[in-house]
Amino acid sequence: MAEWLSISDVRKKISESSAEEVTAAYLETIGQSRINGYTCTYDGALEMAKQADKGEGEGLLAGVPIAIKDNISTKGLATTCSSKILEGYVPPYDAHVIERLKAEGAVILGKTNMDEFAMGTSTESSCYGVTMNPWDLERVPGGSSGGSAAVVAAGEAPISLGSDTGGSVRCPAAFCGVVGLKPTYGAVSRYGLISYANSLEQIGPMATCVGDIATVMDVIGGYDPRDSTSINREISYRDALVDDVKGLKVGVPEEYFGEGVDGGVEKAVWDAISKYEEMGATWEKVSMPNTKYALAAYYTIAMSEASSNLARFDGTRYGPRNDGENWHVMASRTRAEYFGKEVQRRVLLGTYALSAGYQDKYYLKALKVRTLVKQDFEKALSNVDVLMGPTMPMPAFRIGEKIEDPLSLYLTDVNTVPMNLAGVPCISVPCGLSDGLPVGLQIIGKQFDEATIIRSAYAFEQNTDHNKARPAEVI
Amino acid sequence: MVYDNPDGVMIGLEVHVQLNKLNTKMFCGCSTKYHDAEPNTHVCPVCLGLPGALPVINRKSVEAAMKIGLALNCEIVEQTQFHRKNYYYPDLPKGFQTTQYDFPIVSGGKVVIEGEDGEHVVRITRAHMEEDPGRLMHMGTIEKSKGTLIDYNRSGMSLIEIVSEPDMRSPKEARRYLDKLRNILEYLDVFDGSLEGSMRVDSNVSIMGGQRVEVKNISSHKGAERAILFEIMRQKNLLRRGGKVVLETRHFDEARGVTISMRTKEEEHDYRYFPEPDLVPMRVSDWGPAIQESLPELPDTKRERFISQYGITGMHAKALTSDIRVADFFEIVASKADPRAAGTWVADVLRGELNYRNLAITSFTTEDIIEIIGLVVEEKITEKSAVDVIRTILDVGGSPMDVVKEKGLLKVEGDIVTQAVSESIVENEEAVQDYLGGTEKSLNFLVGQVMKKTKGRADARQARELLIAALKD
Numbered sequence: 001m002a003e004w005l006s007i008s009d010v011r012k013k014i015s016e017s018s019a020e021e022v023t024a025a026y027l028e029t030i031g032q033s034r035i036n037g038y039t040c041t042y043d044g045a046l047e048m049a050k051q052a053d054k055g056e057g058e059g060l061l062a063g064v065p066i067a068i069k070d071n072i073s074t075k076g077l078a079t080t081c082s083s084k085i086l087e088g089y090v091p092p093y094d095a096h097v098i099e100r101l102k103a104e105g106a107v108i109l110g111k112t113n114m115d116e117f118a119m120g121t122s123t124e125s126s127c128y129g130v131t132m133n134p135w136d137l138e139r140v141p142g143g144s145s146g147g148s149a150a151v152v153a154a155g156e157a158p159i160s161l162g163s164d165t166g167g168s169v170r171c172p173a174a175f176c177g178v179v180g181l182k183p184t185y186g187a188v189s190r191y192g193l194i195s196y197a198n199s200l201e202q203i204g205p206m207a208t209c210v211g212d213i214a215t216v217m218d219v220i221g222g223y224d225p226r227d228s229t230s231i232n233r234e235i236s237y238r239d240a241l242v243d244d245v246k247g248l249k250v251g252v253p254e255e256y257f258g259e260g261v262d263g264g265v266e267k268a269v270w271d272a273i274s275k276y277e278e279m280g281a282t283w284e285k286v287s288m289p290n291t292k293y294a295l296a297a298y299y300t301i302a303m304s305e306a307s308s309n310l311a312r313f314d315g316t317r318y319g320p321r322n323d324g325e326n327w328h329v330m331a332s333r334t335r336a337e338y339f340g341k342e343v344q345r346r347v348l349l350g351t352y353a354l355s356a357g358y359q360d361k362y363y364l365k366a367l368k369v370r371t372l373v374k375q376d377f378e379k380a381l382s383n384v385d386v387l388m389g390p391t392m393p394m395p396a397f398r399i400g401e402k403i404e405d406p407l408s409l410y411l412t413d414v415n416t417v418p419m420n421l422a423g424v425p426c427i428s429v430p431c432g433l434s435d436g437l438p439v440g441l442q443i444i445g446k447q448f449d450e451a452t453i454i455r456s457a458y459a460f461e462q463n464t465d466h467n468k469a470r471p472a473e474v475i
Numbered sequence: 476m477v478y479d480n481p482d483g484v485m486i487g488l489e490v491h492v493q494l495n496k497l498n499t500k501m502f503c504g505c506s507t508k509y510h511d512a513e514p515n516t517h518v519c520p521v522c523l524g525l526p527g528a529l530p531v532i533n534r535k536s537v538e539a540a541m542k543i544g545l546a547l548n549c550e551i552v553e554q555t556q557f558h559r560k561n562y563y564y565p566d567l568p569k570g571f572q573t574t575q576y577d578f579p580i581v582s583g584g585k586v587v588i589e590g591e592d593g594e595h596v597v598r599i600t601r602a603h604m605e606e607d608p609g610r611l612m613h614m615g616t617i618e619k620s621k622g623t624l625i626d627y628n629r630s631g632m633s634l635i636e637i638v639s640e641p642d643m644r645s646p647k648e649a650r651r652y653l654d655k656l657r658n659i660l661e662y663l664d665v666f667d668g669s670l671e672g673s674m675r676v677d678s679n680v681s682i683m684g685g686q687r688v689e690v691k692n693i694s695s696h697k698g699a700e701r702a703i704l705f706e707i708m709r710q711k712n713l714l715r716r717g718g719k720v721v722l723e724t725r726h727f728d729e730a731r732g733v734t735i736s737m738r739t740k741e742e743e744h745d746y747r748y749f750p751e752p753d754l755v756p757m758r759v760s761d762w763g764p765a766i767q768e769s770l771p772e773l774p775d776t777k778r779e780r781f782i783s784q785y786g787i788t789g790m791h792a793k794a795l796t797s798d799i800r801v802a803d804f805f806e807i808v809a810s811k812a813d814p815r816a817a818g819t820w821v822a823d824v825l826r827g828e829l830n831y832r833n834l835a836i837t838s839f840t841t842e843d844i845i846e847i848i849g850l851v852v853e854e855k856i857t858e859k860s861a862v863d864v865i866r867t868i869l870d871v872g873g874s875p876m877d878v879v880k881e882k883g884l885l886k887v888e889g890d891i892v893t894q895a896v897s898e899s900i901v902e903n904e905e906a907v908q909d910y911l912g913g914t915e916k917s918l919n920f921l922v923g924q925v926m927k928k929t930k931g932r933a934d935a936r937q938a939r940e941l942l943i944a945a946l947k948d
C-alpha cells in the first residue's frame with residue numbers, strides 16, 4: 001500500500017471497508033518496511049480496530065491508526081526509550097495522551113524508533129539501529145522522534161506522536177517532509193512521558209497535513225491533574241483551520257539565517273515568506289539577540305535535568321541488571337553497560353554542571369540565559385503575530401556523517417532549542433525541496449497561541465503544493 | 476537558679492516527623508495506612524518512581540506543614556518551592572529525594588520546654604517538607620544476609636523535618652524538647668507517634684573546645700537521650716586526653732548504646748540540589764490566616780484552662796495535657812464526675828496503673844472511671860478498693876460493679892460496724908483500759924478487731940472514729 005492518508009482519508013476507507021481491514025493493511029505495510037521506523041508493533045492493534053468497528057465510528061479518531069514514540073508509556077506494550085536499560089520494561093499504566101487516544105477510538109500500531117532517551121538529532125543513538133529517511137535511505141530521518149516522522153512519511157501510519165525537548169518533533173518533521181507541532185509547555189500532559197529534560201519537553205503530533213495536527217491536538221491537549229505543569233484552558237484547535245492570513249504580521253529573526261545555513265534551505269524559506277506576502281501577510285525583520293547563547297544554555301539545562309531524571313535506571317526495579325558485590329557496584333555496572341555512549345556523556349556532563357562549585361558557573365547561568373531568551377520572544381512577539389525561519393539549517397544529512405562528532409550534531413539544533421527554553425509553541429511545515437530533500441518552515445507563536453500558527457500553516461498548505469511532494473517509495 | 480552548663484554543651488536536633496494521619500501520600504493518591512499491610516501493596520507508578528510518572532503535591536500535606544509551623548510560632552513562606560536532592564540508594568526509587576532547600580515552608584519559630592532551670596526557649600530554625608524513602612529489609616542479619624528486599628509502601632509518605640537551633644544544654648533538655656514536640660504534633664492531629672518509625676532524630680552535639688558532631692539514626696526519645704549522653708562523654712574524654720573533636724557524622728548503635736564514626740566533613744555527599752521542574756510553585760501565604768484560625772488548643776493553653784476551669788492542681792493539669800488523648804479523656808470524665816476527684820483519679824491513679832502496664836489511655840473507658848469515682852465519692856467503696864477495681868479491670872476485665880460485687884468490696888452498713896465496735900470493746904477490756912490509760916496504740920488493736928469482724932469491708936478511718944466516740948461515753 002504505502003500511501004499518504006489523512007485522517008479523513010482513513011475514515012473514508014473505514015466506512016468503505018472496516019477499521020480492522022485498514023489496520024491490517026498498515027500492519028502489512030509495516031511488515032515490508034525498509035526504514036526501521038518501528039521498535040515493535042502492538043499485537044492488540046487488530047483487537048482495538050475491531051472494537052472501533054463495533055463502536056460504529058464513535059470518537060474523534062475511531063479506528064484511525066497511530067504510531068507512538070517509544071518514550072510514551074503504553075500499558076501492556078514495551079516502552080524502552082530505544083535503550084537497552086529498559087529492555088523488557090512493559091509499563092503497567094498508560095500515559096495521559098494514550099488514555100485520551102484510546103477514549104477517542106484510535107488504534108495503536110506500535111512504538112517508533114528514537115534517539116536513546118530522546119538524546120539526539122538523527123535517531124542514530126537508538127539501541128535498535130538507525131531509522132532510514134524515506135526520501136533517501138542513506139540519510140537520517142532527524143531526531144529524536146525520527147521513527148515517528150519516518151513512518152508517517154513512508155505511509156506506515158497516518159499520524160504519530162513524538163516528543164520535543166529541543167526540536168525532536170520539528171527536526172524529523174522537516175527532514176521527512178511532514179508536519180510536526182511542539183505545543184506550548186503545559187498544553188499537553190506529560191504524565192507517562194519518560195523524562196529527558198522535564199522543564200523543556202512536550203509531546204507533539206506529527207501528520208501529513210496541518211488539519212490532522214489540529215485533530216490530534218484536540219484529542220491529546222488539555223488539563224490533566226496528574227501533571228502539575230499542565231494548564232487548564234478551553235480551546236478547539238480545529239477551529240483554527242482557516243485559510244486566511246490577511247493582515248498577519250510575520251517577524252523574521254535574522255539570527256535564524258546565521259552562518260552554515262544551507263542555500264537551498266534559505267531559498268525555500270524566503271520563497272515561503274514571499275508566498276505569505278502574496279497571501280496578504282506582511283513581514284519584517286526582528287532581532288533575537290540572545291539566540292547565540294540559547295544552544296549552550298539549552299544543553300546545560302537539558303543535561304542537568306537528564307542527570308537527575310535518569311538516576312532511577314539502576315537495575316533495581318526493572319530492566320536488565322549486572323551483578324556486583326554491593327548495590328552501588330551493581331547499579332554502576334548496570335548503568336555503564338546498558339546506557340549508550342551519548343546518554344552517558346549527557347548524564348556525566350549534567351552531573352558536572354550541577355555539582356557544588358560548578359552549579360553557579362553552568363546550571364544557574366544557563367537559567368539566567370533562559371530568562372533572556374524568553375524575553376527575546378516576548379519582545380519580538382509583542383510586535384508581530386508569528387515568527388518564521390528555517391526549522392533546520394540544512395536538509396537531512398547522511399547516516400554516519402555527524403554521529404562521531406557530537407558537537408557538530410548539537411549545532412544542528414540551533415534554530416529549534418530557543419522555543420523550548422521559552423516554552424512557546426511552534427510548528428514545522430514542508431516548504432519545498434533542496435536537492436530533492438524536504439525543507440521545513442518553522443512558524444513560532446506566542447505562549448498558548450497555537451491557533452495563530454496552525455492557521456498560518458494551514459493557509460500556507462492550502463495555497464501551495466509543497467505537501468504534495470512524496471518520497472519515491474510512496475504513492 | 477541559673478543552669479551554668481559547665482561543659483558548654485550545645486545540642487541541636489533535626490526531627491523527621493511522618494505525617495501518618497494524612498489519608499494519602501505526599502505526591503500520589505496511595506493510602507498511608509500501610510503499617511500492617513503486605514510489602515509493596517500501597518504503591519503506584521508515582522511512589523514507585525516508574526518512568527514517566529509525575530508528582531502532584533498533596534494540598535493536605537502543605538496545610539499540615541503550615542499548621543505545624545504556626546504551632547511552633549514560625550513564619551510561612553510566600554510560595555512553595557521543591558528541590559531534588561540527588562543521591563543513589565536502593566530505597567530511593569527515583570534516584571533523588573523531593574525535598575525543600577532554600578525556601579522551607581516555615582522558618583524562625585520557638586518551643587518552650589521545661590529546662591534545667593525552669594522555662595527554656597528552644598528556637599526553631601526551619602521546618603521543611605520532604606518525602607520518605609522506601610524501607611530496606613535484610614534477609615537475616617546485615618552481615619550474613621543473602622540479599623536485601625525493598626518495601627516501597629513507605630515511599631512517598633509526607634515528612635516534615637523540624638530543625639532546631641543548638642539551644643539545648645543537656646540530654647534531659649533534648650528529651651523534653653522531643654516530648655514537647657510530639658505532644659504538640661499530636662494535638663495538631665497530623666501525626667500518631669505510636670506508629671513505628673514515625674519520628675526519627677538526628678542530633679548535633681558539641682561541647683566547649685570541640686567541633687560539632689552529627690549523630691544519626693536515633694529512633695526514640697529515650698534513644699536520643701542515651702545517644703547524646705554517650706556523645707558528650709565521648710567528646711569530654713577525647714578532649715581530656717588531649718584529642719580533638721572533629722566535624723563528622725556518627726551513627727548511633729541503639730543496641731550497644733554507642734556512636735560510631737560514619738564519615739568526616741571531607742567525605743560529605745554533594746547532593747546537587749536543583750529546583751524540581753515537575754512541581755510548580757504554589758502560593759500559600761494567603762492560606763495562613765485560615766489555618767491559624769483552624770489551629771486547635773495547644774498544650775500550654777489547655778493546661779492553663781484546666782487549672783482555671785476545673786480547679787485542679789498545676790501538676791495534675793500538666794500531667795493530663797501531656798498527651799492529647801489523656802486530656803480529652805479527662806474532659807469527658809470531668810463533665811460527668813467531680814472535676815477535682817477526676818483530676819486525681821485520672822492523672823495520678825489511672826495514668827500510674829496504665830504506665831506500669833505500658834498501656835495507653837484507650838485501654839480504659841471513661842464510663843468505667845466515672846462509675847468508680849462515683850462509688851468513692853458516695854463512699855460506697857473505699858479508695859483502696861477503687862484502686863483494686865481499676866487494677867482488676869486492667870488485668871482481668873469486667874465492669875466496675877461486677878468487680879465490686881465479686882470481691883465484696885461494698886462498704887458494710889453502719890450498724891454492722893457499730894455492732895462490731897461494741898463487741899470489740901466488750902471483748903477486749905484490757906486494751907480498752909490501756910487506751911483509756913493513755914496507750915494510744917491500743918486503739919489500733921481495737922480497729923484491727925473491728926476490721927476482722929467486718930472481714931475488712933469497714934472503712935478503717937470510720938471504725939477508728941466510732942471507737943473513739945464509744946470510748947468517750
Ligand SMILES: [Zn+2]
Binds near residue numbers: 505517521631
Ligand atoms: Zn503512590
